[in-house]
Amino acid sequence: MQSINWVQMYRQFQYLLKEFYTAPYRQELAREKRDQDDLFMLLVFSEMMGVPNPVSFYTLELLPLIYEDFHQWHQRMGMDQSPLEQIRCC
Known part of the structure; x- marks a missing residue:
């Protein structure tokens, strides 16, 4: 009879919950990161x-x-x- 590895089951359950909650927003988060990177690149290039x-x-x-x-x-x-x-606060 095999013993149940509770730690492994808990980690798998934790991973599945994280995927369940983050998967719908993954595309939007990637798009927002891309927009922020583009803005940063524009500012650096213009400077x-x-x-x-x-x-x-x-x-x-x-x-x-x-x-x-x-x-x-x-x-x-x-x-x-x-x-x-210019700023002396100490």
Whole structure:
């Protein structure tokens, strides 16, 4: 008589549940990843060709909002001091 391998059965059940829930969205997630990669490629290529990024002008408006969180961010990233000379928070 064979013994039942519960660990293997649990892992198989876990795999099947994951497939059941993620399979319908796999194509949409792949499409979204492709769109993000295309946008990144466009930004990198335009920067390489010398075309200014129009988004940088609009991000200036966000600086006052993220200034308060900047100190916690650079500490989480492992930087003791602010990496930017323009922003002194320490």
